[in-house]
Amino acid sequence: MTYESNLVIAGIVAEICVLVLTYVRSLHRLYPIFTVYLVWAIASDVSFIAAPSLYKGKINAYIVEIGIDSVLQFMILAELMLATLKPVRNALPSWIRALIPFFLAIAGALLWPLAGFAVQSNVDAHGYVLVVLQQTVSLLRVTFLLVLVAFSQFLSIGWRDRELQIASGLGFYSILSLVVWVLHTHQAVGPQYHWLDLITSFGYLG
Numbered sequence: 001m002t003y004e005s006n007l008v009i010a011g012i013v014a015e016i017c018v019l020v021l022t023y024v025r026s027l028h029r030l031y032p033i034f035t036v037y038l039v040w041a042i043a044s045d046v047s048f049i050a051a052p053s054l055y056k057g058k059i060n061a062y063i064v065e066i067g068i069d070s071v072l073q074f075m076i077l078a079e080l081m082l083a084t085l086k087p088v089r090n091a092l093p094s095w096i097r098a099l100i101p102f103f104l105a106i107a108g109a110l111l112w113p114l115a116g117f118a119v120q121s122n123v124d125a126h127g128y129v130l131v132v133l134q135q136t137v138s139l140l141r142v143t144f145l146l147v148l149v150a151f152s153q154f155l156s157i158g159w160r161d162r163e164l165q166i167a168s169g170l171g172f173y174s175i176l177s178l179v180v181w182v183l184h185t186h187q188a189v190g191p192q193y194h195w196l197d198l199i200t201s202f203g204y205l206g
Contacts, residue, residue, distance in 0.1 A: 005049065007205070012045045014205055027162065033079045034166060037072040044069070063130050070137045073170070077104055077144050083163045084148060104140065111139040138174040145171030176203035 019038040022028050028035040044065060078101045115135035145167045148157070157164050180199060 007202070008045050008049055010205055012042055012049075015042045015045070030083065030162070031076075031079060031166070033072065033075045037076055040068065040072055063133075066130055066133055070133050073137050073141065074101075074104060074108070076166070076170075077140065080144070080148075080163050080167055084157055107143065108136055108140050111143070112136050115139055135178065138178050141167075141170045141174040142178065145174075172206065173203050 015038055019035070019042065022031070022035055022038065081100050081104070112132060115132045115138075148164060148167050152158065152164065159165070159168075176199070
């Protein structure tokens with residue numbers, strides 16, 4: 001089996017372990033969207049192994065997958081934001097809580113041009129949308145983590161809180177993927193290009 005297949009299998013095992021722990025710790029009730037995302041990630045990775053023909057040479061399939069993945073991650077950030085506002089939630093008007101997805105959408109719209117700034121010129125229109133969508137969500141996750149850490153004392157959260165743990169995991173992977181993305185824009189396609197992608201996969205496992 002190839003390195004990619006082994007990493008995907010390792011990722012599936014890790015995702016299943018996290019999903020089981022989520023139910024054992026009854027976290028699925030607190031973070032239902034995160035739980036749905038884990039199920040989606042497992043199903044997506046299994047389909048990549050079991051039916052590679054669904055993706056091979058089909059950019060539209062990747063766009064659909066990344067689109068669903070991005071929407072779920074966007075919803076996870078909204079879920080985490082609501083959870084982190086727990087100490088001050090009662091003092092906030094209900095309409096402010098309802099506008100949280102709207103605030104995240106504005107942040108994503110502001111980050112979209114930044115994500116597309118370093119896309120290679122030889123990428124076609126479909127590839128451009130795919131890359132920019134991925135990187136916009138990554139930038140949004142990193143921004144969310146930085147804001148969460150900056151306001152951790154005000155929100156009375158620490159490293160033992162699940163919200164910060166989930167945000168830190170997503171943020172760490174996002175930072176690594178963004179670094180690899182920037183490096184890709186300054187190198188030619190070759191063996192080193194492939195190894196950087198493998199590093200990103202190891203970062204996901206971490």
